[in-house]
Amino acid sequence: MHASDGDRIRIERAEELAAGAADWLLATARPRGTGLEWTARAGATEPDTSLYRGAAGIVLALREAHQHFADERYGDAAARGADALAADIDPHGDASLYFGLAGTAVTLRSLGRDAVTRRALDAVRAQFDGERWNDMYELFVGNAGIGLGALHAGDLDLAVRAVTPYLRTADPTPAGVNWAVRPSPPRSHHIAHGTLGIVYALLAIGTAAGREDLVALAAAGAADVVSRDEAGPDGFVVPHSDPPHRPDIIERYSYGWCNGPAGDAQVFRLFHAVTGDPAWTALVDRCWSTVVRSGLPARIRPGFWDNNGRCCGTAGVLALGCDLMAERGGDHAFTDGLVDDLITHATVDADGARWSNYEPRAEHSDLPAETGWAMGNAGILRELLRYVRLRRRGEPGYAVDWPDHPPVASRLGETWQRSQS
Numbered sequence: 001m002h003a004s005d006g007d008r009i010r011i012e013r014a015e016e017l018a019a020g021a022a023d024w025l026l027a028t029a030r031p032r033g034t035g036l037e038w039t040a041r042a043g044a045t046e047p048d049t050s051l052y053r054g055a056a057g058i059v060l061a062l063r064e065a066h067q068h069f070a071d072e073r074y075g076d077a078a079a080r081g082a083d084a085l086a087a088d089i090d091p092h093g094d095a096s097l098y099f100g101l102a103g104t105a106v107t108l109r110s111l112g113r114d115a116v117t118r119r120a121l122d123a124v125r126a127q128f129d130g131e132r133w134n135d136m137y138e139l140f141v142g143n144a145g146i147g148l149g150a151l152h153a154g155d156l157d158l159a160v161r162a163v164t165p166y167l168r169t170a171d172p173t174p175a176g177v178n179w180a181v182r183p184s185p186p187r188s189h190h191i192a193h194g195t196l197g198i199v200y201a202l203l204a205i206g207t208a209a210g211r212e213d214l215v216a217l218a219a220a221g222a223a224d225v226v227s228r229d230e231a232g233p234d235g236f237v238v239p240h241s242d243p244p245h246r247p248d249i250i251e252r253y254s255y256g257w258c259n260g261p262a263g264d265a266q267v268f269r270l271f272h273a274v275t276g277d278p279a280w281t282a283l284v285d286r287c288w289s290t291v292v293r294s295g296l297p298a299r300i301r302p303g304f305w306d307n308n309g310r311c312c313g314t315a316g317v318l319a320l321g322c323d324l325m326a327e328r329g330g331d332h333a334f335t336d337g338l339v340d341d342l343i344t345h346a347t348v349d350a351d352g353a354r355w356s357n358y359e360p361r362a363e364h365s366d367l368p369a370e371t372g373w374a375m376g377n378a379g380i381l382r383e384l385l386r387y388v389r390l391r392r393r394g395e396p397g398y399a400v401d402w403p404d405h406p407p408v409a410s411r412l413g414e415t416w417q418r419s420q421s
Helices: 003-028 055-069 072-086 101-110 114-127 143-152 156-163 165-169 195-209 212-227 261-275 278-293 314-328 333-345 377-393
Strands: 030-032 035-037 346-349 352-355
Touching: 003 055, 003 072, 003 333, 003 346, 003 352, 003 377, 035 072, 055 072, 055 101, 055 377, 072 101, 101 114, 101 143, 114 143, 114 156, 143 156, 143 165, 143 195, 156 165, 156 195, 165 212, 195 212, 195 261, 212 261, 261 278, 261 314, 278 314, 314 333, 314 377, 333 346, 333 377, 352 377
Parallel strands: none
Antiparallel strands: 030 035, 346 352
């Protein structure tokens, strides 16, 4: 078989699985009035509205499927999911990006629900004590993510308020600064719960607001993390946290988006988009080199690579692979291999397609398939559809960009700055 035949078959199969993944989301939806709701996983009973595991992320995935396939079933389900989200705005609920109102606001704004978006953001603003929203102080739950959600939902004032406290709370380190992100001693370093997630928010919001103090603080935070690299000069690996946070269950080194170089590289991509400095591109290359050499997506041992999803798994690495394909072209063999792996691990039946992850550290333990962005169909289908468009026509983008994922600076002249206007 010629290589071009293999490419065509892979691309067609990826597209079929993405459609099947969207179909499974339709099959698992539950009516709520005139709207739709979802649980986080197969067999669960409680609805989940979050961007991380629930309806807010699922609605954006269905919007992606609607744009790609022009299938009104997906567009209707996305609209009905937004209806249910709009009816569920609790002014006293969780304010965070990935689990609360800020994430809901991102989705509602993307579906054109501007009035209820403002209501959600007003509720977020009302909960702010001038310093923080809760005990966490990072991207998933705390100020950094809430600021990015506000920026993405069109409220620059709230975004700036969210990240300004980082100017007061930064702790100097030998190479830069970092922050106490949880009410326990460990300092985490990566995008999900650590320094680089705060750095991303400071840089994105500081650039949008013309705040050089925020941008400078972002650079200082990045310098701290870069100084912790243990794989240079050709790679990039930084420990999860120091002192180690919950070392009994958290691996010291990870490679995915949340706590590894696949996510670190996204922060460095944003720095390059903002500054044009090639030093940031060199760091992206080092991150990618480490990912390619790590052994993923093979499950080398229990606990090493347990997840197909966007947050901690193969789909999150695929996102970076597609970014680099779009921005640089060249060899795409490793990225093709990631898609092959997702194809291999899919379960397909009359209800559609889905993926089950592994219980970490267990030799044989499949978990129930999940619906949402982090570990399930919503995150995976977005990346498969983007891969298909990129490999067929060179189209590098999504229907809706994600708050902590820089758009591609493509050969068509897209820039991160224009995407935020």
